Amino acid sequence: MTHLQFNLDLEVLKESVMNSDIDAVIKSAVVLVLNEVMEKERNDYLRVSPYERSEDRRDYRNGYYERELILNIGRITLKVPRTRNGEFSTSVFEKYARCDQALVISMLEMVINGVSTRKVTQIVEQLCGEAVSKSFVSSLTEKLDPIVKGWANRPLNTRYYPYLFVDAMYIKVREHHKVVSKAVYIATAITEKNTREILGLSVDHEEDYECWSRFLQQLKSRGLQSPQLVISDAHKGLQKAIQREFVGTCWQRCNVHFKRNIFNKLPKKDSTDVRMMVKRIFEAITIEDIRIFKDELISQFGNNSKYEKALAILEDGFEDTIQYMNYPEKIRPHIRSTNSLERLNQEVRRRERVIRIFPNTQSAFRLIGAILMEYQESIYAKRKSLMH
Numbered sequence: 001m002t003h004l005q006f007n008l009d010l011e012v013l014k015e016s017v018m019n020s021d022i023d024a025v026i027k028s029a030v031v032l033v034l035n036e037v038m039e040k041e042r043n044d045y046l047r048v049s050p051y052e053r054s055e056d057r058r059d060y061r062n063g064y065y066e067r068e069l070i071l072n073i074g075r076i077t078l079k080v081p082r083t084r085n086g087e088f089s090t091s092v093f094e095k096y097a098r099c100d101q102a103l104v105i106s107m108l109e110m111v112i113n114g115v116s117t118r119k120v121t122q123i124v125e126q127l128c129g130e131a132v133s134k135s136f137v138s139s140l141t142e143k144l145d146p147i148v149k150g151w152a153n154r155p156l157n158t159r160y161y162p163y164l165f166v167d168a169m170y171i172k173v174r175e176h177h178k179v180v181s182k183a184v185y186i187a188t189a190i191t192e193k194n195t196r197e198i199l200g201l202s203v204d205h206e207e208d209y210e211c212w213s214r215f216l217q218q219l220k221s222r223g224l225q226s227p228q229l230v231i232s233d234a235h236k237g238l239q240k241a242i243q244r245e246f247v248g249t250c251w252q253r254c255n256v257h258f259k260r261n262i263f264n265k266l267p268k269k270d271s272t273d274v275r276m277m278v279k280r281i282f283e284a285i286t287i288e289d290i291r292i293f294k295d296e297l298i299s300q301f302g303n304n305s306k307y308e309k310a311l312a313i314l315e316d317g318f319e320d321t322i323q324y325m326n327y328p329e330k331i332r333p334h335i336r337s338t339n340s341l342e343r344l345n346q347e348v349r350r351r352e353r354v355i356r357i358f359p360n361t362q363s364a365f366r367l368i369g370a371i372l373m374e375y376q377e378s379i380y381a382k383r384k385s386l387m388h
Helices: 010-019 024-046 092-112 118-128 134-152 209-221 236-245 255-264 272-283 287-301 305-321 339-355 361-387
Strands: 061-071 074-083 163-175 178-190 196-204 229-232 250-253
Touching (some): 024 061, 024 074, 061 092, 134 361, 163 339, 178 209, 178 361, 209 236, 229 236, 236 250, 250 255, 250 305, 255 305, 272 287, 272 305, 287 305, 339 361
Antiparallel strands (some): 061 074, 163 178, 178 196
């Protein structure tokens, strides 16, 4: 059967909402594409194309019904295909509405709480075509919140995750009439089959030992077994929490963060050779070479006071930063840093900037959870396409 390939750049379309009137042609194009996607989904479900005869036929076509969908380009009406037995269900509404609804809800809550700007109010009117009321917000959140919460609390005991990545980022939230910073905790992992998965999300007051312990305990309560290796930055509270919650698990200090910490302590002038030797250490293929290159660096520059602080950092964090060398060579490039999680954080930040200040903690959890769900589904889709 024919495969449809298309990209909906919703950020570009949203920009057109903010800066100009919505072009009817754009809406029509999106409607045509999504209608065609749903038609293909029904064909795939039935296992036959229109007017085709086949013994593999699962059911019969039964016309269409209209359903509205709110996207960043505004409200559109789609023709949803039906089947006679009523068991066919399209993925379009779940796939494209969830993250956008989370964004809409956050904006609506800003308006209701009186913290919106004129532009936000205009965007809300364009997005929703509805009067902004608490009942309207409630009707949206009642549908979306259980989906996000269900995903965030799903069991983790169905498979083993040998490599766990954890990190925190900060957002701004309005609380008791004040704007405060809150920490967003995110955990991802690599499975035994070397596939990536987003495991958990939490929003807490700050990044400290107690908060990290709560987050790791939450993952364990959902069935997460102690991983072989946890990869993170060198936050003291996080290190302590890992030792307490995952007894016997090794800790890998993020290679990228570690080198950055060393370079920040080097003088800007006359440090080219030292920087090159630091890079050479972590580009080595064997753990023996890593140790040899490190000893050569210390031997050559250890008595130079200009490099004292940088080399002290190297000595102190060296062993924690080369733990990845104890694992199979193929997996090493993927577990020596938190780069994959950093990219995920950037995707969250890209959407979070639209809001800037969340109206409440639940709004932050809802939007970030929906973004993570969308990101995970894109990973699954990419993996599935590669298999075929």
